[in-house]
Amino acid sequence: MTPKLAGPSPSLEIEAKFPGDGAGADVFLEAPDGIFVPMAKKLAGGSDGQVRFLVDLSRAGNAEELKGKELIVTLVSDSGAEARQA
Numbered sequence: 779m780t781p782k783l784a785g786p787s788p789s790l791e792i793e794a795k796f797p798g799d800g801a802g803a804d805v806f807l808e809a810p811d812g813i814f815v816p817m818a819k820k821l822a823g824g825s826d827g828q829v830r831f832l833v834d835l836s837r838a839g840n841a842e843e844l845k846g847k848e849l850i851v852t853l854v855s856d857s858g859a860e861a862r863q864a
Contacts, residue, residue, distance in 0.1 A: 779851065781844075788841035790833040792818060794853050800829040802856035807833060813843045 780791040796803045807815040818831035835841040 779849075783835065783841040783845055786836070788835040790818075790835065792831040792833070792851065794829055794831075796827045796829055796853070796855045797857045798827060798855075800827045800855065802854075803829045804854045805831045806852045806854065808850040808852070809844060809847055811847075813847065814840065815844070815849065816840070 780793075782789050782791070790807070792805055794803070794805065803820070805818045807818065809815045814837075816833055816835065816837065818833045821830040821832055835844065
């Protein structure tokens with residue numbers, strides 16, 4: 779996960795490897811204390827299962843609220859789901 783929390787377009791970029799081609803891949807993020815995290819947008823998927831997602835944090839105050847916080851990242855595909863802290 780690559781955070782870009784400063785500047786006019788703060789975001790999180792997530793790259794993950796999924797089984798197969800990653801066609802049914804999705805990612806969900808949870809933050810502590812009820813902090814809102816927008817839905818991730820799927821950017822690309824390769825035949826090797828690598829998939830990139832972008833989370834737009836440009837909503838007022840969203841990036842500042844997330845600084846220093848741990849997120850739970852849940853990866854979902856046609857093969858199942860896995861959650862990890864990041």
